[in-house]
Amino acid sequence: MVSGPAWPPRRAVKCCRAAALTAASGFRPDSAAEVPSQSAAPAKLVLERMKTRADFLRAQKGRRQSQIGLGIEVCSSPAPKPGTVRLGFTASRKVGGAVERNRAKRRLRAAAAATLPLLGREGHDYVLVARTATLSRPFAQLTQDLEKAITAAHAALDRTGARNSMEKRGG
Numbered sequence: 407m408v409s410g411p412a413w414p415p416r417r418a419v420k421c422c423r424a425a426a427l428t429a430a431s432g433f434r435p436d437s438a439a440e441v442p443s444q445s446a447a448p449a450k451l452v453l454e455r456m457k458t459r460a461d462f463l464r465a466q467k468g469r470r471q472s473q474i475g476l477g478i479e480v481c482s483s484p485a486p487k488p489g490t491v492r493l494g495f496t497a498s499r500k501v502g503g504a505v506e507r508n509r510a511k512r513r514l515r516a517a518a519a520a521t522l523p524l525l526g527r528e529g530h531d532y533v534l535v536a537r538t539a540t541l542s543r544p545f546a547q548l549t550q551d552l553e554k555a556i557t558a559a560h561a562a563l564d565r566t567g568a569r570n571s572m573e574k575r576g577g
Contacts, residue, residue: 451523454487456494456531465494465533469566471559473551475543476514477535480559486529491522497536510536517549525556532556 456462468481483492495514497507514534526532540548 450489451491451526451528452489453519453522453526454490454492456492456533461492461531462494462496462533465531468531469559469562471555471562473555474537475539475548475551476517476537476555478552478555478559479533479535480556480563481531483529483531489528491526491528492531493518493522494531494533495536496533497540501536501538501540506541507536510540513540513545513548517545517552521549521552521556525553527560 456465464484465479465481468479471478471480495511495518497510499507501507501510514536518532518534522532534552543551
């Protein structure tokens, strides 16, 4: 009776390692610092994470926009830092179990890292709300949804800001 090792030799594992690295290269990085700039100009804004419940509740009272793949809540930061945008993510149980919620938030982080440094406004807080369509929507359409939501929210903030300044002037 001949016995041999239970596991394949180390040489056979190298091909799996190369396949794993190739598969991992197809995913977008999670942080904005790891996103390579596609143009010659560097990204304008730095993304900072919101973590406290009070920040999320304040953003909830701000301007809301919704698209098929996501929802967004925008408000001005209480103590803005120059060159930064604060960002938070949320996914309720309606999205699914813990695995689906985590996947939805990862997709939102990747979309935000690609979009917010270019379209975000300094001194504003953004909360991205996951929906059930966040999981199944193609990534290109998810980033388009985010771009539309951001531009619509900024336009609405500009309108309310202009209206408030007119009321202050007495017009």
